[in-house]
Amino acid sequence: xxxxxxxxxxxxxxxxxxxxxxxxxxxxxxxxxxxxxxxxxxxxxxxxxxxxxxxxxxxxxxxxxxxxxxxxxxxxxxxxxxxxxxxxxxxxxxxxxxxxxxxxxxxxxxxxxxxxxxxxxxxxxxxxxxxxxxxxxxxxxxxxxxxxxxxxxxxxxxxxxxxxxxxxxxxxxxxxxxxxxxxxxxxxxxxxxxxxxxxxxxxxxxxxxxxxxxxxxxxxxxxxxxxxxxxxxxxxxxxxxxxxxxxxxxxxxxxxxxxxxxxxxxxxxxxxxxxxxxxxxxxxxxxxxxxxxxxxxxxxxxxxxxxxxxxxxxxxxxxxxxxxxxxxxxxxxxxxxxxxxxxxxxxxxxxxxxxxxxxxxxxxxxxxxxxxxxxxxxxxxxxxxxxxxxxxxxxxxxxxxxxxxxxxxxxxxxxxxxxxxxxxxxxxxxx
Numbered sequence: 545x546x547x548x549x550x551x552x553x554x555x556x557x558x559x560x561x562x563x564x565x566x567x568x569x570x571x572x573x574x575x576x577x578x579x580x581x582x583x584x585x586x587x588x589x590x591x592x593x594x595x596x597x598x599x600x601x602x603x604x605x606x607x608x609x610x611x612x613x614x615x616x617x618x619x620x621x622x623x624x625x626x627x628x629x630x631x632x633x634x635x636x637x638x639x640x641x642x643x644x645x646x647x648x649x650x651x652x653x654x655x656x657x658x659x660x661x662x663x664x665x666x667x668x669x670x671x672x673x674x675x676x677x678x679x680x681x682x683x684x685x686x687x688x689x690x691x692x693x694x695x696x697x698x699x700x701x702x703x704x705x706x707x708x709x710x711x712x713x714x715x716x717x718x719x720x721x722x723x724x725x726x727x728x729x730x731x732x733x734x735x736x737x738x739x740x741x742x743x744x745x746x747x748x749x750x751x752x753x754x755x756x757x758x759x760x761x762x763x764x765x766x767x768x769x770x771x772x773x774x775x776x777x778x779x780x781x782x783x784x785x786x787x788x789x790x791x792x793x794x795x796x797x798x799x800x801x802x803x804x805x806x807x808x809x810x811x812x813x814x815x816x817x818x819x820x821x822x823x824x825x826x827x828x829x830x831x832x833x834x835x836x837x838x839x840x841x842x843x844x845x846x847x848x849x850x851x852x853x854x855x856x857x858x859x860x861x862x863x864x865x866x867x868x869x870x871x872x873x874x875x876x877x878x879x880x881x882x883x884x885x886x887x888x889x890x891x892x893x894x895x896x897x898x899x900x901x902x903x904x905x906x907x908x909x910x911x912x913x914x915x916x917x918x919x920x921x922x923x924x925x926x927x928x929x930x931x932x933x934x935x936x937x938x939x940x941x942x943x944x945x946x947x948x949x950x951x952x953x954x955x956x957x958x959x960x961x962x963x964x965x966x967x968x969x970x971x972x973x974x975x
């Protein structure tokens with residue numbers, strides 16, 4: 545899974561239906577070429593020849609760009625020698641692994657008993673290093689270990705792609721070309737600064753590497769040497785990777801000593817249009833609206849500010865989330881990922897499971913259904929923005945407005961039932 549202020553543009557949107565993956569714009573996703581399954585063998589051969597020629601031209605021409613950015617020609621030639629266009633990277637780039645599973649199924653695997661148990665073992669095994677990192681950066685060890693577990697399953701799955709081949713494949717063409725070019729330059733700089741062997745710089749298909757899956761630009765900005773060997777080695781040194789993650793979170797604004805959030809209960813008459821990560825109120829204001837802790841206890845006194853995150857809408861658990869939750873989103877902007885990290889950290893620390901029930905009978909919408917959902921909102925006079933299958937801020941606001949106009953809880957959570965509801969409304973309007 546990639547992390548580290550890395551591939552995503554951050555909006556703290558909290559889309560619960562799917563993980564929004566790094567750097568891919570919806571418009572780009574809509575313009576993907578026909579799949580090879582739709583082509584004849586001759587067409588596939590011809591297309592591959594064209595793409596290979598384009599890739600070779602890009603590698604040749606990008607050399608000047610790299611040299612102008614301060615990369616030596618020797619470094620560029622050594623790093624790019626022998627690489628080729630990687631069809632696997634292209635496939636993954638054009639077919640983003642949308643989080644089609646419901647958030648509860650995602651959490652079932654992300655915060656499994658095995659991952660919690662192994663996380664506790666990692667805390668114990670790395671106690672001295674984590675203690676020093678915690679003292680230096682004031683980021684809790686459980687958060688760092690949770691990110692480690694989410695990103696590489698504690699170092700078991702760090703990616704086996706050649707970093708330069710993966711990034712060059714992204715860079716030469718496609719919806720993530722700008723990202724690929726920026727990170728390719730950063731990878732070359734990293735190689736020069738750290739005196740690395742480019743053939744040993746392995747990564748995920750999207751260029752993320754090491755125990756906590758940094759991308760090169762994040763490495764340049766945040767990586768530290770925590771084990772004292774004079775190297776910043778995120779592949780082979782868990783202390784370096786964990787400290788670098790702490791450095792990133794500290795730089796992103798982690799508030800030492802503060803909570804990320806906790807589970808809450810909402811009253812029956814709660815105004816669900818108020819529930820959004822970015823709609824921040826004081827604890828006192830939430831208390832006046834009838835919000836309590838999950839067991840019914842009153843929210844604490846004080847003027848701390850927080851938003852409310854409803855990962856499954858009005859019929860699932862609710863969480864009061866503070867600034868540190870948003871800081872985790874700087875590592876990966878999917879709110880479901882942020883919840884998984886924070887929940888896993890709590891469980892590693894001995895915290896209790898989520899109490900409220902999930903609406904496990906809900907079926908997540910496919911991308912085509914999400915596009916249809918947006919189109920229906922537009923037909924009904926509620927502007928969701930681009931018809932791209934991504935229910936962002938504008939789309940959720942439009943959905944809430946529709947729900948409120950029909951006397952439904954305006955939680956902004958898209959479901960099959962709502963889609964059917966809208967389609968009935970369109971038919972009734974003669975649309």
